[in-house]
Amino acid sequence: xxxxxxxxxxxxxxxxxxxxxxxxxxxxxxxxxxxxxxxxxxxxxxxxxxxxxxxxxxxxxxxxxxxxxxxxxxxxxxxxxxxxxxxxxxxxxxxxxxxxxxxxxxxxxxxxxxxxxxxxxxxxxxxxxxxxxxxxxxxxxxxxxxxxxxxxxxxxxxxxxxxxxxxxxxxxxxxxxxxxxxxxxxxxxxxxxxxxxxxxxxxxxxxxxxxxxxxxxxxxxxxxxxxxxxxxxxxxxx
Amino acid sequence: xxxxxxxxxxxxxxxxxxxxxxxxxxxxxxxxxxxxxxxxxxxxxxxxxxxxxxxxxxxxxxxxxxxxxxxxxxxxxxxxxxxxxxxxxxxxxxxxxxxxxxxxxxxxxxxxxxxxxxxxxxxxxxxxxxxxxxxxxxxxxxxxxxxxxxxxxxxxxxxxxxxxxxxxxxxxxxxxxxxxxxxxxxxxxxxxxxxxxxxxxxxxxxxxxxxxxxxxxxxxxxxxxxxxxxxxxxxxxxxxxxxxxxxxxxxxxxxxxxxxxxxxxx
Numbered sequence: 252x253x254x255x256x257x258x259x260x261x262x263x264x265x266x267x268x269x270x271x272x273x274x275x276x277x278x279x280x281x282x283x284x285x286x287x288x289x290x291x292x293x294x295x296x297x298x299x300x301x302x303x304x305x306x307x308x309x310x311x312x313x314x315x316x317x318x319x320x321x322x323x324x325x326x327x328x329x330x331x332x333x334x335x336x337x338x339x340x341x342x343x344x345x346x347x348x349x350x351x352x353x354x355x356x357x358x359x360x361x362x363x364x365x366x367x368x369x370x371x372x373x374x375x376x377x378x379x380x381x382x383x384x385x386x387x388x389x390x391x392x393x394x395x396x397x398x399x400x401x402x403x404x405x406x407x408x409x410x411x412x413x414x415x416x417x418x419x420x421x422x423x424x425x426x427x428x429x430x431x432x433x434x435x436x437x438x439x440x441x442x443x444x445x446x447x448x449x450x451x452x453x454x455x456x457x458x459x460x461x462x463x464x465x466x467x468x469x470x471x472x473x474x475x476x477x478x479x480x481x482x483x484x485x486x487x488x489x
Numbered sequence: 490x491x492x493x494x495x496x497x498x499x500x501x502x503x504x505x506x507x508x509x510x511x512x513x514x515x516x517x518x519x520x521x522x523x524x525x526x527x528x529x530x531x532x533x534x535x536x537x538x539x540x541x542x543x544x545x546x547x548x549x550x551x552x553x554x555x556x557x558x559x560x561x562x563x564x565x566x567x568x569x570x571x572x573x574x575x576x577x578x579x580x581x582x583x584x585x586x587x588x589x590x591x592x593x594x595x596x597x598x599x600x601x602x603x604x605x606x607x608x609x610x611x612x613x614x615x616x617x618x619x620x621x622x623x624x625x626x627x628x629x630x631x632x633x634x635x636x637x638x639x640x641x642x643x644x645x646x647x648x649x650x651x652x653x654x655x656x657x658x659x660x661x662x663x664x665x666x667x668x669x670x671x672x673x674x675x676x677x678x679x680x681x682x683x684x685x686x687x688x689x690x691x692x693x694x695x696x697x698x699x700x701x702x703x704x705x706x707x708x709x710x711x712x713x714x715x716x717x718x719x720x721x722x723x724x725x726x727x728x729x730x731x732x733x734x735x736x737x738x739x740x741x742x743x744x745x746x747x748x749x750x751x752x753x754x755x
Contacts, residue, residue, distance in 0.1 A: 300631050319631045325624040339632040342639060391632075 252313050253277045253431030254299065254399050259308035261294055268294050270455040271308075276431040276448075278313065278398070281421065283446035283463070284435045285477065287486060290452040292435040293322075296401045299433070313431070315398030322404045324384040326376040326391070333359050333372035336391045346395070362390035365427060366420055382413035389420055393428055400424065402434040406441050418444040439478065442466065451477060453486050516716070516737065523637055523715045527645055530638035544647030548609055549655060556604040556659045563596050564588060564663035568670035576675040584675075585682035586689025588667035593694045594754070597660030599746055602705045605652065606738040610713040613644055614734030617717025618727040626718070636718070645710045652706025653699045660698065697753045704745055709738045 253276045261269040268291045276282040284292045297303040299310055300319045326335050336359045340346050350358070356372075363369050366386040376384055385405060392400060402421060406414035418441055425432050434445055442449055442463050449466045451459035451473060458473040459466060466474055476484030572584045617640060620626050629636045664686060671677040716734035720726040 297627075302627050302630060316633075317631070319628070321624045321628060323623065325628040327620075327625055327628070338629075339634065342634045343632065344634075391628075395632075 252311070253280065254313070254433070255309075255311045256295070256299070257309040257311070259295070259298065259310070260306045261291070261298060261303065262306055267455050269298075269452075272452070272455075272457055274450050274457070274460065276399075276433060278431050279425060279429045280447045281425055281432040281434055281445050283442045283449045284433060284452060285437055285442060285449060285466075286452035287437065291455050292437075292452055293403050295452075296403050296433065296435055299399070300401055313398050316395045317399045317401065318392035318395070318397035318430075319401040320385070320388050320392050320403065320405055322407050324376070324381075324388040326384055326388055328376050330375075331372065332363070332368075332374050332376070332379075332387055335376070335387060336362055336394055338391065339395050343395075358394065359390075362394055363387075365393070365424070366390045380413075382409055382416060385409065385413075385417055386420060389424060393424060396428065398430055400428070400430045400432045402432065402436075404435055404437075406436065406438055411440075414438070414440065415444070421445045516719070516733065519719055520712055520715045520737075523641065523718065524711055526635075526637045527641045527711065530635060530642055540643040541646050541650075544643045545651050548605075548647045548651040551612075552605050552608045552651075552655060553658065555608055556601045556655055557662050559604050560592070560597055560600045560659035560663040561666040563600055564592055564667040565670040567591060567596070568667040569674050572671035572675040572677055576677055581675070581677050581681060582685050583689075584671050584677055585664075585668065585685030588671070588682075589664050589686040589690050590694065592660045592663040592667070593690060593698045594750075595746075597663050598656045598698055598701045598705065599742065601652070601656045601659050601702070602709065602742045603739070605648075605655065605706070606709055606713075606735055606742070609648070610709045610738045611731050611735050613710060613713040614717040615727055615731045617714055618720030618730035621718060621720045621730075622723050622726055640718075641711070641714045644714055645707060648706040648710030649703055650706070652709075653702040656698060656702035656705075693753075697749060701746065701749050704749075705742050708741050708745060712738045712741060 255275045257273050259269050259272040260267070272291075272295065274282060284295055286292050294303065296319060298305050299312075300317050327338065330338070333356075334341070337350075337355045340350050340355060340358065359372060360369065363371065366389050368383060368386055368390070371379070371383070371387075376387070379387065405421060406417050409417060421432065421434060422445055424430070434441065436442060446463050449459065449461060449463055450457055451466070453473060459469065459471065461469065467478055469475075472485045475481070476486055568584070568588055571587060572581075575581055575584050575587075617626075620640075626636045626640075629639060668679055668682045671682055672679060713734040716730045716737065720730035
């Protein structure tokens, strides 16, 4: 089943951020949540991952771990790549002591190979480029074999080539882990290259739900304005 | 119209006080909450000894030079001010007692506390605040690790262990500095000074000094970590969290000092 969100509502200081949002993502599928800045995209991820409490609604998952890749990687800058990736295996109450140092080394090497960064275990985040940091954060996210992976603007701040690489790795991780994935983005290239379905938010409401092809074809004022990146239209920037 | 402006002005002042009071209560509540969570986490003792030792080294090594300098100089200043006068008045035999009691009961521990707040407390608060605003603490939570247990436990344990050591060493250096200054300023012999120290100091003073140091170490690290944890709004938030940690720690140890003075010496 992956993940199903039903009638999700979230308010901050009486301001409605999400109003009756529902969607479903199956295992092995990627949903892109798109919309302007401040439309509540990242709030959806924080609610699913448990960083925020919902006001009402329901979030149903298949069980298992939920992993999240943060907008600016959020690697622990005092730890090297090995400790960053193996953090959950070393520090989580239910996993602590379960793996020997040798096993940890093998798991970390496997995950690094999956994101194309073998042999950088001893480097610190400050020694890596933005794209490499992002891929290390992918490796950290999948170390516990999660059933759901959440990506918060994974290509933000990256050059076009690094962005394409990251998009390819999102698809690769989906194929390798068969996890249900949600990618928050406002880049059309990310949507086209990664998404199986798209949900567009505006002012806390879902204004479009469909495939990337439908998003490009759809003639509603919201989708036209987003696809054409037009200033004039029903969606006003705050 | 004039009355209207006065009312608005008064209302604004009232609202400002109300906001400050609310901030005070919420900060206090947060510190107490984190303190309770810290104690709950202790039963699992999730932190490795290696991390505690690393924090102990950071606490002791980085704070000792500045703490010794401050406490040593304070002691020298006190000795310079009083030794000459006391020797002139025939009270030379009491100089060592005065300096040592001042060092062990008050100056050693409170000055070390101030130095630790400036060096370690501010560093802890800004470190954790930076982790908060760069989503590193969110990442810890998403990985199903309790950030209070992971971040607070080694730091608070290290502070509680290391503070008494720093205080004992700095107080000893303070007494030594007082002896040297007394000798240079008024010609008071070292023997007379230290005879007076043994006469004046007792185990009760030393016990209270260590108890104070333990509580100061605990409170400073807990407040600093708590203020860092509550940071928000980017770089400005890190600065505000650090300032709050320093101010709250200063006030807390002065209040604690007052409580110890009232409870242990009167």
